[in-house]
Amino acid sequence: MPLSININMNQDTIAIIGGGNLGKSIAQGLLKQNYNPEQIYVTRTKVELLADLKAENVQTTSDNVLAVKEAKILIFALKPYRIEAVLKQLTSHITPDHLVISVISDFSIEQFTKSLAPTIQIVRAMPNTAAAIGESMTCLASKNASAENIAKTKFIFDALGETIEIDESLMDAATVLGACGIAYALRFIRAMIQGGIEIGFDAKTATKIASQTVKGASELLLQNGNHPEEEIDKVTTPKGCTIAGLNEMEHQGFSSSLIKGIKTSIETIQK
C-alpha cells in the first residue's frame, strides 16, 4: 500500500539523522513502500557510504541542519553517545512543526527533551533491521506527543512491519526482545545451518531449509495464535527423533542460555 493513501505521508519530507545500520534499513524500507526518494534525507558524516541510497535518488548529505530545515519528520538514528552533540547543533532549527522520532536505544524521552524546546514532542520507536524489507517489529512510546503525531509515527512504522504501543518503561526490554532479537534469531538459524551441513546438506541448501523452516514456525504462531508448545506437540512423535533432539538441546542448556542471554543484554543497557 503506498504511504500516500493515509495522512499524506508522501507529502512530508523525512530526514533520517544517522544513516548507519538502522537508519539505512529504515530508508530502504521506505523506498520499498514507494516513498518518494527525493523526499527522504539521510545524513552521516561519511556521506560517501550512502552512495547506494544516493543512486536511488535519496538526498544524502552530511549537513544535518539542511536536512532538518527541509524535512517535516525527523528520525534520529544515532548512537546514544552522539545525540547530545548533534542536538546542540540542531536545537534552534527544530520547531514544534516537526515530528521528532527517536529510534535511539538507552536515551529516554526526558533526556531528549532536555536538549530541545519544551514545546517539541518526541515519539520513541524501537524497530529492527528487518524494516529494510517491511518486516520490522516496532515498539512505540511517547509521553507528551499529540494523538496525531503518535498516529503519524505508527503509520510510518506500520509500513515497515508491525507496531505496538508500550509504556516507555519497557523500551529497554523492547530493545532487547525486538531489536537485539533479530541477532539472536539469526544465530539460531546459523546453528541450524551448521548442523544441517554436518548431516549432509551443502551450505546453500541448508540455509534455504533452515530459513524457510524458521519462517514457517513464526507464521504458525503469528497466524494461529497458538502457544509454541502446542505446535511442538504436533511434531514430537513418542520415542521419535524430534523429542530426542529437543531434550538433548535442553540438557545442553538451550532455553536457559537464551533466557540468560536476554537478561545479560538488558543488564548491559541498564548498568
Ligand SMILES: NC(=O)C1=CN([C@@H]2O[C@H](COP(=O)(O)OP(=O)(O)OC[C@H]3O[C@@H](n4cnc5c(N)ncnc54)[C@H](OP(=O)(O)O)[C@@H]3O)[C@@H](O)[C@H]2O)C=CC1
Ligand atoms: N542496529 C540495530 O539493529 C538497531 C539500532 N538501534 C539504535 O539505533 C541507533 C543507531 O544504531 P546503528 O544504526 O546500529 O548504529 P550505526 O553506528 O550503524 O549508525 C549510526 C550512524 O550515525 C552516523 N553519525 C555519527 N555522527 C553523526 C553526525 N554528527 N551527524 C549525522 N550522522 C552521524 C554514523 O555515520 P558516520 O560515522 O559516517 O557519521 C553512523 O552511520 C543506536 O542508538 C542503536 O541503539 C535500535 C534498534 C536496532
Ligand SMILES: O=C(O)[C@@H]1CCC=N1
Ligand atoms: O546492540 C546495540 O547496541 C543496538 C541496540 C539494539 C540493537 N542494536
